[in-house]
Amino acid sequence: MSESIIKLHNIYKSFGDKHILQGLNLEIHQGETFVILGPSGCGKSVSLKIITGLLAPDCGKVEVFGKDVSRFNEHQWSDIRKDFGFLFQNAALFDSLNVEENIAFTLKQSKQYSKEEMAHIVDKNLQLIGLPGIQKKMPSELSGGMKKRVGLARAIALNPKVIFYDEPTTGLDPIRASGIDQLINKLKDTLNITSVVITHDLKSAFTIADRVGLHFDGKISNISTPNEFKSSKNPMVQQFLTGSTSGPIQ
Ligand SMILES: Nc1ncnc2c1ncn2[C@@H]1O[C@H](COP(=O)(O)OP(=O)(O)O)[C@@H](O)[C@H]1O
Ligand SMILES: [Mg+2]
Structure with a gap:
């Protein structure tokens, strides 16, 4: 197995009395595409912001490229972020x-x-x-x-080691969404890039993922390959796959 380049250990994060992350653990391996699935509002974007230093956890340890970055200041983070590319939800191009x-x-x-x-790079x-x-x-x-694609061309401009996608196919029709999925796979193959992708688009997840995990109840669980995930008997996974309104996810 490749080395882990991102590790989250026992992460907690609350906003007031909203306990969003409650003992979350996650390891991302070099070169893989890891997809985080989960219902709206469960804390997926918050987790991504913690991995990328845009939000600080209340407690827990974050390691990136083998360094403990939990207490990093903004200056130190900006150094780490040079190796990160972002395609965030609603990340607009500059209109002017x-x-x-x-x-x-x-x-x-x-x-x-x-x-x-x-x-030349452009x-x-x-x-x-x-x-x-x-x-x-x-x-x-x-x-x-096309805007999403250009956003991606911007995200990879500085040759990142890791690229973070927050709902890259949301708002796109199925054909355009497939185009983005193919592009995510192409970038992985041509640039040997590690990708962390948040989505609730199951088709997209299973097209791009080496591993998937379900973000729910403040943790990421049921981490497995797409095929294992699809055949999981776990009630949360089952509910997420079938879109049933009755089950543990309310
Ligand atoms: N900076 C913030 N201040 C207060 N609440 C926040 C903040 N960021 C996120 N939240 C809350 O945390 C929860 C999880 O948000 P988010 O991670 O964006 O969900 P999602 O899984 O849809 O990406 C939501 O209830 C959201 O309102
Ligand atoms: Mg989100």
Whole structure:
């Protein structure tokens, strides 16, 4: 088995009297696509924010790339985040910037690239996402699926080791959603990237996942391969798979 590059140990997080994470454990292996499934409002985005240092846990330990980052300050986190790419829910493109400027945004901020290098990376990434030559288009000229793809081209601009997707197919029709799934698989295969994906799109989950886990009751449980998950007799998994309104998930 590959090494774990992200480890969450016994994480707790509450907002007032809402106890969202209650002893959550998770390990993400190098090179895998790990899908977190779970009902709305159960804390999936909160968990992702804890992994990426955008929220601090109340207690518990977070390890990233073998380092204990639990007490990291913002400056130290920004160093870690250089190896992270994000495609977050509602992560919009900047409307006033064209596609090229959107993708080059983080490259520019890093101040490590010449104009030519940035143009080359933009060109290469647009080819990778299957939208070559749209550098000068404005976001308003793009469909929802295209915007997501450009968001992905931006997310991989700095060659991340891990990419985090928060509901990447939500709001897309089934054909566009499949396109994003194929792209997630392609990035994994071509860039050997590790992916952590939150979704409640089961079809998407089973198309992309090496392992899945169910986020419920403050924990991630039933971690298994898609096939094991599909044949699980666990009542929570069964309810999630069938969409039944009666069961442990209310
Ligand atoms: N910064 C915050 N302050 C207060 N409550 C929050 C905050 N972030 C999330 N929550 C609450 O935590 C719960 C889980 O949220 P979230 O992780 O976004 O759910 P989901 O599983 O749908 O991604 C929700 O009840 C949400 O209202
Ligand atoms: Mg969410």
